Amino acid sequence: MANAKISLTINGRAVSAEVDTRTLLVHFIREHVKLTGTHVGCDTTQCGACTVHVNGTRIKSCTMFACQLEGAQVTTIEGLAKGKQLHPMQEAFREHHGLQCGYCTPGMVMSAIGIAERYKGKALTEDIVRHELEGNLCRCTGYHNIVRAVIAGAKAMSAG
Amino acid sequence: MYVGQPIRRREDFRFLTGRGTFVDDVQLTQPILHAAFVRSPHAHARIKAIRTDAARKMPGVHTVLTGADWLKAGYGEAEGVWPVNDRSGKPARTVNRPFICVDNMVRCVGEIVAMVVADDRHQALDACEAIEVDYEALPANVVTAKALDKGTPLVHPKFGTNEVLESYHGNPEVVEAGFKKAHHITKLEVPTNRVTASPIEPRAYMGHYDVMNDRYTVWTTAQAPHIVRQYFTKSLRIDEHKLRVIAPDVGGGFGMKLYHYPEEPLALWGAIVTEHPVKWTGTRSECLMGDTHARDHYTVGEMAFDKDGKILAMRFKTLAAFGAYESQWQASITNAYHFTMLSLAYDIPGIFTEVKGVYTNCTPVDAYRGAGRPETVYQVERLIENGAKEMGMDPFVLREKNAIRPEKIPYTTAIGITYDSGDPPELFRKMRVLAKYDALREEQKKLHAQGICMGIGICGFFDMAGAGPVKMMNDLGAKIGCYDVASVRVHPSGKVTVFAGSHSHGQAHATTWTQIAADRLGIDIEEIDLVEGDTDRVPFGIGTWGSRSLSTAGMAVVAACDRVIEKAKKLAAHMLECAPSDLVIENGQFIVKGTDKKIAFAEVTNAAYHSGDRPKGLEIGLEETAFYDPTDCTYPSAVHLCVVIVDPETGRVTLRDYFAVDDVGRVINPMVFEGQVHGGCAQGIGQALMEECAYDPSSGQYLSGTFMDYAIPHSTDIPSFGIESHTTLTPSNPLGAKGGGESGTIGAPACIANGVIDAIWHLGVRQISQPMTPKKIWHALQSAKAGR
Ligand code: FES
Ligand code: FES
Numbered sequence: 007m008a009n010a011k012i013s014l015t016i017n018g019r020a021v022s023a024e025v026d027t028r029t030l031l032v033h034f035i036r037e038h039v040k041l042t043g044t045h046v047g048c049d050t051t052q053c054g055a056c057t058v059h060v061n062g063t064r065i066k067s068c069t070m071f072a073c074q075l076e077g078a079q080v081t082t083i084e085g086l087a088k089g090k091q092l093h094p095m096q097e098a099f100r101e102h103h104g105l106q107c108g109y110c111t112p113g114m115v116m117s118a119i120g121i122a123e124r125y126k127g128k129a130l131t132e133d134i135v136r137h138e139l140e141g142n143l144c145r146c147t148g149y150h151n152i153v154r155a156v157i158a159g160a161k162a163m164s165a166g
Numbered sequence: 167m168y169v170g171q172p173i174r175r176r177e178d179f180r181f182l183t184g185r186g187t188f189v190d191d192v193q194l195t196q197p198i199l200h201a202a203f204v205r206s207p208h209a210h211a212r213i214k215a216i217r218t219d220a221a222r223k224m225p226g227v228h229t230v231l232t233g234a235d236w237l238k239a240g241y242g243e244a245e246g247v248w249p250v251n252d253r254s255g256k257p258a259r260t261v262n263r264p265f266i267c268v269d270n271m272v273r274c275v276g277e278i279v280a281m282v283v284a285d286d287r288h289q290a291l292d293a294c295e296a297i298e299v300d301y302e303a304l305p306a307n308v309v310t311a312k313a314l315d316k317g318t319p320l321v322h323p324k325f326g327t328n329e330v331l332e333s334y335h336g337n338p339e340v341v342e343a344g345f346k347k348a349h350h351i352t353k354l355e356v357p358t359n360r361v362t363a364s365p366i367e368p369r370a371y372m373g374h375y376d377v378m379n380d381r382y383t384v385w386t387t388a389q390a391p392h393i394v395r396q397y398f399t400k401s402l403r404i405d406e407h408k409l410r411v412i413a414p415d416v417g418g419g420f421g422m423k424l425y426h427y428p429e430e431p432l433a434l435w436g437a438i439v440t441e442h443p444v445k446w447t448g449t450r451s452e453c454l455m456g457d458t459h460a461r462d463h464y465t466v467g468e469m470a471f472d473k474d475g476k477i478l479a480m481r482f483k484t485l486a487a488f489g490a491y492e493s494q495w496q497a498s499i500t501n502a503y504h505f506t507m508l509s510l511a512y513d514i515p516g517i518f519t520e521v522k523g524v525y526t527n528c529t530p531v532d533a534y535r536g537a538g539r540p541e542t543v544y545q546v547e548r549l550i551e552n553g554a555k556e557m558g559m560d561p562f563v564l565r566e567k568n569a570i571r572p573e574k575i576p577y578t579t580a581i582g583i584t585y586d587s588g589d590p591p592e593l594f595r596k597m598r599v600l601a602k603y604d605a606l607r608e609e610q611k612k613l614h615a616q617g618i619c620m621g622i623g624i625c626g627f628f629d630m631a632g633a634g635p636v637k638m639m640n641d642l643g644a645k646i647g648c649y650d651v652a653s654v655r656v657h658p659s660g661k662v663t664v665f666a667g668s669h670s671h672g673q674a675h676a677t678t679w680t681q682i683a684a685d686r687l688g689i690d691i692e693e694i695d696l697v698e699g700d701t702d703r704v705p706f707g708i709g710t711w712g713s714r715s716l717s718t719a720g721m722a723v724v725a726a727c728d729r730v731i732e733k734a735k736k737l738a739a740h741m742l743e744c745a746p747s748d749l750v751i752e753n754g755q756f757i758v759k760g761t762d763k764k765i766a767f768a769e770v771t772n773a774a775y776h777s778g779d780r781p782k783g784l785e786i787g788l789e790e791t792a793f794y795d796p797t798d799c800t801y802p803s804a805v806h807l808c809v810v811i812v813d814p815e816t817g818r819v820t821l822r823d824y825f826a827v828d829d830v831g832r833v834i835n836p837m838v839f840e841g842q843v844h845g846g847c848a849q850g851i852g853q854a855l856m857e858e859c860a861y862d863p864s865s866g867q868y869l870s871g872t873f874m875d876y877a878i879p880h881s882t883d884i885p886s887f888g889i890e891s892h893t894t895l896t897p898s899n900p901l902g903a904k905g906g907g908e909s910g911t912i913g914a915p916a917c918i919a920n921g922v923i924d925a926i927w928h929l930g931v932r933q934i935s936q937p938m939t940p941k942k943i944w945h946a947l948q949s950a951k952a953g954r
């Protein structure tokens with residue numbers, strides 16, 4: 007199988023590697039860079055557990071090959087908190103009990119931040135959040151508290 | 167007091183920052199090899215040849231193993247921990263789910279035929295492609311309702327039938343009499359659809375064999391690690407003291423992660439053969455195909471009412487699908503949880519049910535959140551709903567009329583189960599207020615007049631939670647003791663580690679168990695940590711399932727803490743020169759009642775380890791273990807109500823509101839409890855409206871292999887919930903707590919189905935099987951129209 011050389015930035019750190027061209031971004035992040043917070047929950051881009059930010063946009067990292075990412079800026083769930091200081095969206099998930107098993111959570115939080123940034127300056131309603139979160143599956147929470155967390159987190163982000 | 171407070175979860179930090187450790191995240195110093203499997207593409211086939219030579223020569227391949235190698239190694243079977251009984255006296259026709267095909271017959275899609283272990287995932291998959299298997303496809307039986315029909319292909323021909331077992335329960339004489347004097351009889355076909363738990367974390371296993379020390383380690387996505395260790399004594403015949411089972415963070419289980427799945431021993435087998443750690447992480451398709459499926463009951467029932475709407479009797483016939491083999495806990499459904507709860511929240515004099523377990527060429531069925539009770543509530547509540555409508559009575563009022571009066575509790579049902587606490591009429595009363603029921607009916611009238619099909623769904627039930635006591639569960643078929651275990655280790659500094667035999671896979675034990683311990687020990691919650699999920703660290707445990715952890719492991723924490731305090735008080739009394747009974751413990755201090763004499767908890771705990779000045783005979787150290795066997799199951803109860811809008815043009819259902827009033831006794835953390843209800847309801851809503859493990863009836867091919875084909879609810883499918891509680895304490899444990907994990911999945915399918923039928927009853931629709939997809943609803947509306 008063909009290999010490719012790539013250099014990119016993950017959570018502010020430069021990373022270079024040689025990868026099998028079949029390697030998905032999510033596997034690259036998990037297995038080569040050993041950042042295991044980004045999860046895999048499906049084979050068909052339905053679940054969103056693998057959501058990261060690439061050049062500032064939320065994206066399901068199972069939909070890209072690592073070798074497409076030359077020069078990209080990637081942020082994963084590990085890149086949000088500063089030490090023990092949680093990002094306002096992480097804090098909102100904690101405050102509103104937006105997670106149970108925690109498996110969908112990294113993808114949910116990355117997706118939620120994407121929503122907050124997209125709707126910056128506009129009021130987030132429950133309808134908007136539910137619609138925007140459609141690509142992120144959670145089997146534990148029934149979404150009730152996640153929706154509340156996203157609204158509160160977005161508010162906190164715009165205040166901060 | 168910590169108990170009763172919505173304390174924010176102590177486990178959240180690691181999950182929110184991506185620092186959780188799930189099985190697939192575990193890193194080792196040695197390189198980890200990957201396993202991949204060749205699986206049967208047929209529902210039923212004879213294997214004529216397996217050619218592995220080419221695969222063995224592929225790059226990176228360490229070994230290729232088949233059923234022949236398994237037999238050569240002398241390994242065993244996946245024996246049931248809850249095997250089925252046939253109550254009619256005939257032996258149950260048990261065939262355990264094989265780990266790998268050993269008899270050249272495959273009986274469901276996805277059955278494992280060969281395993282490849284290679285350096286990486288791609289190499290293992292490539293080598294699987296290179297394995298050639300010659301199959302002779304055979305006719306398959308995948309329709310539960312037809313499993314016992316003449317001419318249906320036999321899954322295990324040696325039995326001459328697809329019937330696994332037959333059982334009967336109830337009081338048939340009372341039922342006969344009830345039907346004889348009935349004013350009205352309602353009859354319905356009430357099948358429950360085949361679904362699967364589908365936690366977002368796929369199953370994953372890693373095995374490691376340390377040759378030098380002759381020690382095995384398995385990392386597993388399991389809800390009950392000690393039970394996994396027990397399974398291995400049968401499968402790979404590994405002695406328990408040689409095997410460490412670690413279930414790290416587990417990403418949801420819902421009952422489905424309780425079983426000894428084929429990939430679990432196979433991963434460790436691969437590790438033994440290659441002398442390297444071997445890992446398998448399921449793809450979603452492998453999981454949707456191979457995770458145990460659930461429900462899949464074909465039931466017909468009838469219900470007899472008197473002229474006032476009192477239920478006199480009901481009877482059912484059920485074919486309960488087993489799938490191709492018996493999974494290890496099957497009978498927790500068939501023999502324990504399904505028939506037992508048929509009376510729901512109602513005072514019903516006569517109940518009779520006949521259940522036949524049947525083999526089909528489908529994935530094995532086992533427990534999934536609710537296990538048997540969603541089926542029960544659905545079959546009874548659909549009859550109640552249609553009966554009320556046929557008799558022209560308000561379905562809410564009819565239910566209230568039949569609800570078990572509080573003065574009748576403890577109430578023994580016609581099946582013989584005794585509800586120890588509860589107040590169903592009060593749950594209905596609270597629901598009437600919470601949902602504004604009378605206003606909803608008014609609104610419905612108006613909307614129907616405008617051609618908008620609004621429906622109100624209702625159900626009420628009791629649940630049997632908290633499996634234990636040991637004897638009762640043994641009598642219901644369990645071969646494992648249903649108790650649980652906790653150790654409380656007080657360190658010399660006064661800090662505490664609690665070890666529990668439960669295993670949180672989303673239930674927040676790190677928060678709730680420490681809330682309990684902090685109150686019991688009178689110290690700050692931050693001074694207590696919890697350890698679960700490791701057989702080398704936790705003494706023993708039966709694990710987390712069946713809404714049991716609080717009333718078993720949680721109570722073991724209570725018992726162990728109480729023993730610690732009893733001992734510590736003896737020492738503190740010695741140090742303060744008083745009697746132990748003079749002491750109270752508060753804010754980390756032992757205080758002599760009515761005085762200002764006191765001593766810090768940490769001073770006493772330090773003395774417990776390091777001081778020779780102690781009461782005579784008092785053993786050094788401060789650590790206690792409790793094996794807690796509850797006196798009874800717990801019987802939580804609930805009433806659910808939903809409001810749906812059905813679009814008659816498209817058959818699409820919009821779920822507008824969902825309400826639940828639950829009685830789960832003492833709540834440790836209301837935030838966590840409500841989260842359990844939300845999540846459970848969403849799963850039940852999924853079962854009612856969209857989820858189905860579908861098989862093509864002619865080829866037996868599995869049709870639900872991805873999240874595109876198996877629809878679990880998205881955020882847009884679920885409304886916000888309105889939740890309330892009513893508390894009656896159970897006398898069966900010191901905190902009065904009842905299990906709260908399953909109410910949602912148990913109630914929602916019936917509740918939603920009743921709502922949808924209520925929305926289109928006036929258009930002539932009487933029943934639609936679940937999942938109630940737009941297509942099915944549209945067809946039902948068309949045939950109702952044609953029939954009029
Ligand atoms: S793993 Fe990427 S969407 Fe499911
Ligand atoms: S918290 Fe478990 S899947 Fe969302």
